[in-house]
Amino acid sequence: MYLKQTTIKNKTGLHARPASDFILEAKKYKSKIYIRKMENDSEAVNAKSIARLLSEGIVMGDTIEISADGPDETMAVDKLVALVETGFGE
Numbered sequence: 001m002y003l004k005q006t007t008i009k010n011k012t013g014l015h016a017r018p019a020s021d022f023i024l025e026a027k028k029y030k031s032k033i034y035i036r037k038m039e040n041d042s043e044a045v046n047a048k049s050i051a052r053l054l055s056e057g058i059v060m061g062d063t064i065e066i067s068a069d070g071p072d073e074t075m076a077v078d079k080l081v082a083l084v085e086t087g088f089g090e
Helices: 017-026 050-055 073-085
Strands: 002-007 032-037 063-069
Touching: 002 073, 017 050, 017 073, 032 073, 063 073
Parallel strands: none
Antiparallel strands: 002 063, 032 063
16 A cells, blocks of 8 residues: 645635546556545545545645555556646646
8 A cells, every 4th residue: 555645735625627637537547546634534535436535525725645555556646646736727
């Protein structure tokens, strides 16, 4: 398992378009990928599921942990963290 933490920078957080962009990137990888909102110490959820991702209510300023387990786990986490850190182009 490989994991990293990052902070949400875009104004809308992981809602609608940014969440869709995140999931499209996550689905490129064979590894199981999870996301966890650190502020409320919640459990990690499937980062390839739009319903689970939106249910987390991740907003600007939240710290998240992205983790992956599988053959391409390092690349998956690094690419997803990089996507978050771009602010999804907002």
